[in-house]
Amino acid sequence: MGDSVAGVTTPARTIGVDLPPTVDFALIGHQESWRAAADVLAVLRGPERTPLPDDEIEDILPWIPPRAVCHVDVGSIIRTKSGGAKARGLYIDSFIPPDRLEAAYVHENIARVRKAAACAIQAGAKIVSLGGFSSILIEGNFDQLPERRGTFFTTGNTLTVAFIVQGIQKMCALEGRNLRRSTLLIVGATGDVGSGCARCLAPIVKRVLLSARNVERLRGLAAKLQDDGVQVEVAADLQQFSAEADVVICAASLASPSLLLGRIASDAIVCDAGYPKNLSPTAEMLDAKVFFGGLGQITGGMKFTPDLHGVLNRHPFPDVVHGCLLEGVALALEHRFEPFSQGRGFITQERVDEIETIAARHGIYLAPLYNADGPLEDGLDARWNGREAA
């Protein structure tokens, strides 16, 4: 292997001892693709070693127990006497294999998230955000997390909703659309994120179409919105809607973009807020304006140790992170260690406003819009305030 004894102390000393024993926050996530997993392992392996072949990665990764991968230091735009406010955290990977995200592995994956949560507790994290699939797995199962003292968990869904809503408003403004005249379709409307989007956007659109597999839950959500005077239609099958949507939020991953065909306007604005994101503007919706929703950007600075910048956050703009993870970061910078988002169906406009304000105070804003083809804007205006367009 050729490593000298002199080099032995470097990894442990850099990470293990010079840093304080506890952290403000922890972010629990996993890699969306084998390519992403390979890139993470390549960084950890170091530039002097040949990257692991793909087949070796697929053999090894499923055996790695959940654990911290790197330290994350974030800065706020709030200035203090000693400089900018900062928070220190850990990124913990549950090492859910990218090909095991489906329902057949749900128990195995919950066990992995539980172990990742135990790592966060052991590290002394005061607030823990559940990213990506971890949030979906746990949002209705918080009782399955390990016993904790002084560590709070949040799904991060409230800030995700905030960024989705802001993204819709920004895209409408960029495209010269009037949201108030729009028919909004939400796919996955009964989930925590989908129902939160419905509550926030229903009052400011013309009509709402809600779709999900559970019709009973759909009807319950629709009834509450109708009580507030919203025009609502529900259907498990998209083809059953009487109207065509011109604004769409996919809060659940679609098996295929073609499922939307025929039920949305050809030039509809489509927010891919599912996980993993799989809608492509070039697939079968050539004129649709597709963007990836629920993403935010840290403008006060973010540093990974070891340097996994652009590897853990693979976006065309710097310091872009999923809203669910950023919620924990914002709460840590605010020193509000509390389970801000828990359970399903509790996200309201007031809570969205609250977390949006906290995030913005620390320089965490809606990320510049992009999709699978690349950026949809230049990314220079990081301080978009969606309410201006509404």
Add this chain to the structure above:
Amino acid sequence: MESLIGVNCSAMECSSTGAPIWRDILAQAMTGELLAAMNYTSLSEMCEDPTEIADALEHAQGEQGHAAAFAAEGRKIGVDVINNVDAKHWKRLRDAFLRCITERDFIGCLIVQEIMLESFAVASYSRVGKVAPGSLGGTFARIAAEEEDHVDHAMAILRAERARDAQRFDDKVYRLHLDVMTTLAQMLAKECKDGHCEVCHASCVKPSLFEVSLSAAELRGASLQQYLKTLDMLGIPGEVTLTWVTQLPV
């Protein structure tokens, strides 16, 4: 005591198609146990405390018993289980342990034997125990459980040592990791790229493992997982040990 029916079934199942594979698996296991017995004997010679000497000798005897149990399982399926503690990989592992002895490094000896070699043994024996038929599987499972007890015993000593000076302890583990785990990783690679291991009877057993519902990748994965979990129990930060393991050869 096992029933005659059990023994016969085991022998029939093993000897039908898999006997050459089980022979090589048993040979690796037996070699590992004999090497562990030698290591504990060396440790006993280094120790001065009568309790430590007695402990080390008891462990050595236990490992000899494991080796004998594997040889007996071989006889049940009609194969003569060979061993070769001088085979290239095993010899390197023994040499690494002997360097700790030379340095009179008791803690280093425990790290090599109990943390590294036993992680490999516990994980691989457990996997074999799940798929091997009859008493063969039972023996592997039983010995895996006994080896796990060894690890628990050493854990208290090693944790106390780490509490005294975590940085020094972690540096020592890393130095030994580079030596011992690099060799183990080469042993556990999916293919033996640098020639015959000098333990398998004929050609390398790895490509044939699927015939007995095993694979080299699975044995490697389980061993590295066990190793990482053991290092977690010692309190070494997970992000540090993850980097160590990702840097091993494949």
